[in-house]
Amino acid sequence: MADWTKGRSEAQAIAEPWTRQGGPGGAIVLFDRDGVRESASGGFAVIEHRVPFTADTQNRLASISKHVCAALLLREGVPLAETLGSFIPELPEALGAVPLGRALDMTGALPDMMEALWQQGTPYTASLSAAEIFAAACRLPGLNAEPGSEMAYSNTGWRLAQVILERRTGKGATQLVEELMAPASLPIRFVSDESEVVPGLATGYWHDGQDWRRGFYGFNFSASGGMAGSAAGLARWAAGLMAGRGSQAGLLDRLAAPRQFADGSQSGYRLGLVASQLGGVKVIGHGGSLTGYRNHMLMAPEQGVGVVVLTNREEDALWPALRVLAALTGEPLPGDSESMLTGLYAAEDGPFWAEFAGGAISFMGGYEKLVSDNEGGMRSVPAYLDVRLKEETDGALTGRIGGVSRRLLPVPAETALDERLVGRWRDTQLDVEITIHADGTASWPWAGTIGRETRLTPLPGGRALADLAHGPWRHRPCLWLQPDGSLRLAGHRSRILHFHRIEGGQS
Secondary structure (H helix, E strand, C coil): CCCHHHHHHHHHHHHHHHHHHCCECEEEEEEECCEEEEEEEECEEEHHHCEECCCCCEEEEECCHHHHHHHHHHHCCCCCCCEHHHHCCCCCHHHHCCEHHHHHCCCCCCCCHHHHHHHCCCCCCCCCCHHHHHHHHCCCCCCCCCCCCCCCCCCHHHHHHHHHHHHHHCCCHHHHHHHHHHHHCCCEEECCCCCCCCCCECCCEEECCCCEEECCCCCCCCCCCEEEECHHHHHHHHHHHHHCCHHHCCHHHHHHCCEECCCCCEECECCCCEEEEECCEEEEEEEEEECCEEEEEEEECCCCEEEEEEECECCCCHHHHHHHHHHHHCCCCCCECCCCCCEEEEECCCCCEEEEECCEEEECCEEEEEEECCCCCEEECCCCCCEEEEECCCCCEEEEECCEEEEEEECCCCCCCCHHHCEEEEECCCCEEEEECCCCEEEECECCECCEEEECEEECCCEEECCEEECCEEECCEEEECCCCCEEEECCCCCCEEEEEEECCCC
């Protein structure tokens, strides 16, 4: 039986410091199949005007939006086994051959548009419309990998899903979401971009080490992250999913149904939801992140309870949600990993690297907290990416990341930049140029002709990590030499840039 008193106390313990600090805040709502049961909130929705953040404050839901888009696809009977190209014939051949289902469960190897454009020098604060981003997607030269081989997060499939929905129904996303939410009068709406006015919307903030700063994200949001709603409203929607009321009957089972990799093994990522475990309780949910907003929604369907955490502060929301759910269900929180690794690791070849710090892993930029697997190894409690690793006697880490077997080796501290990387390089398909200097820096495209310098972190085997920081976000794509002397670039979400030398260095 759910312990609502303990759940409420834990929620209050999380929210109280937000008020005490006098900065941005959030709301935590506990619910069951019948609706909202308890809530706690703290801090400000708008610091400048001292507006309190409450359970009814409108907030950007970010990627929690994805399962709502999936619900619309299922309601409209869109066949997930059909290829993207069968719906959108103007897509490039490689993208068009990806089944819609794989585009949605993150196994489609679709380059993420934000990361792909960031690698080419477009700031994520640039105001780009849906049409402009779609046109850029239609120029993508290929995929990140073989579809079905790996779970790697990408918003592109969800952007394309919105196109499919709108073409199939003749309605815009705003109307489709409005119709979906109307039966229960839920205060959840579709928002196209940063410039759209949303009454009562909390302002997003991130901390620069000294002060809170406003977050900004210029790209069109799309169905991958364009919903806005309150914590109470989202909890009511999730309660309806668990109860299977009205038009939501059977919907959660379809959204949370297992998805498989090409080899038949099961992925933790479903249709806009992530399956995980808290003690003996099966959990399904999803997070959301936009600059200045961090959210998480968790449901324990068998127990019929859940929690929503919406914040307008650039801080982790998954662990607070887990703390409340653990208090609510009486399940123990997972323990810290016995091996608190620190440092940089890399695969023997290819662009695959990981950095460990503070009990967490950044795998090619995909961040997850690590806990003990109770078998001498470590695992993620996946916000998105399933990670399971064990340290071998030789210091190597072995296991699976995103469904793929990996072996990662410590990067020696004295690793020097491979001189073969030095020179000017150009990707002729995407018209992108970089210059790698002998002093270990690189000149990178940025905001048109402005450009920027990045310090490279050398890896063994003709590889190096760039460092592209912008606001609160950091992107560290890997450059690595190919046997034919060309140079590829890859992050967790985008691996399509391919350079050839045009000046300097060794050929």
